[in-house]
Amino acid sequence: MTLERLLLLLFSANLVTFGSGRVMIPILQRALIDDTHALTLDQFLFAFTVGRITPGPANLYVTALGYMLYGPLGALLSALVVLLPSYLIIPLSAGYRRLERNRAVRGFGRGLTAASVGLILASTVDIGRDTLTSPVAIAVCALTLVLLHALRWNVILALAAASAAGVALSLAGLQ
Numbered sequence: 001m002t003l004e005r006l007l008l009l010l011f012s013a014n015l016v017t018f019g020s021g022r023v024m025i026p027i028l029q030r031a032l033i034d035d036t037h038a039l040t041l042d043q044f045l046f047a048f049t050v051g052r053i054t055p056g057p058a059n060l061y062v063t064a065l066g067y068m069l070y071g072p073l074g075a076l077l078s079a080l081v082v083l084l085p086s087y088l089i090i091p092l093s094a095g096y097r098r099l100e101r102n103r104a105v106r107g108f109g110r111g112l113t114a115a116s117v118g119l120i121l122a123s124t125v126d127i128g129r130d131t132l133t134s135p136v137a138i139a140v141c142a143l144t145l146v147l148l149h150a151l152r153w154n155v156i157l158a159l160a161a162a163s164a165a166g167v168a169l170s171l172a173g174l175q
Contacts, residue, residue, distance in 0.1 A: 001031075001038045003070050007081045010062050014082045021051065021058030023116045026123035032065065041130055043068055053156050057083070136174050140166040 001009075009031050017023040025048065032039045039047075047068065051061020059082050066078025099105045132138050140162050147158035 001036045001069065003074060003077070006038075006066065006069060006074070007077055010066075010078055011081045011085070014059060014062075015085050017116065017119075018112075020116060021061060022120050024059055024062075026119050026126070028062070028065070029123060029126065038069060039065065041127070045127070045131070049159065053159060057086075136166055136169045139169060 009028070013024045013027040013031075017027070029041075029044060033041055033044055044065070047064035048061045050064050051058070054060075060079065062082050063075045063079045066074035066076075068074075070077075096105075128141070132141055143165055144158055144162040147153040147161060148155065153161070
């Protein structure tokens with residue numbers, strides 16, 4: 001995958017998902033992992049995790065993807081490409097405010113939201129199928145879910161605790 005193709009992929013994925021970092025995952029996963037094999041699933045998930053725990057927009061994890069593929073220039077251009085549409089949309093928001101009460105526009109928004117949830121769920125199932133292949137991985141995933149959703153831990157603390165548990169379970173000889 002060339003740098004230009006990566007930037008076009010990031011721009012178009014960002015544009016069609018309205019800048020939602022999580023919704024971009026299935027699009028980027030298919031293009032960067034499944035189709036071109038430019039990245040491994042582990043590299044992709046590492047970039048996403050780093051993006052989730054650092055401050056900034058949810059889709060800024062693509063900076064790490066750009067860095068992995070093309071170094072500092074790839075990181076800089078990837079960040080610019082995903083941030084640019086948000087600045088272009090500002091003038092369009094005034095027009096949307098005039099149409100937001102329109103039934104068709106509201107229906108489109110609800111449909112788009114449902115489709116986004118479906119994309120996230122489909123991506124989660126695909127990634128889970130590929131990565132949750134051992135008892136340790138399943139235990140770490142379950143622990144993370146409990147820490148985040150049941151106990152409402154901070155994301156960074158939950159990731160740190162679950163990662164430490166994974167290391168401990170692996171060192172104990174569990175696979």
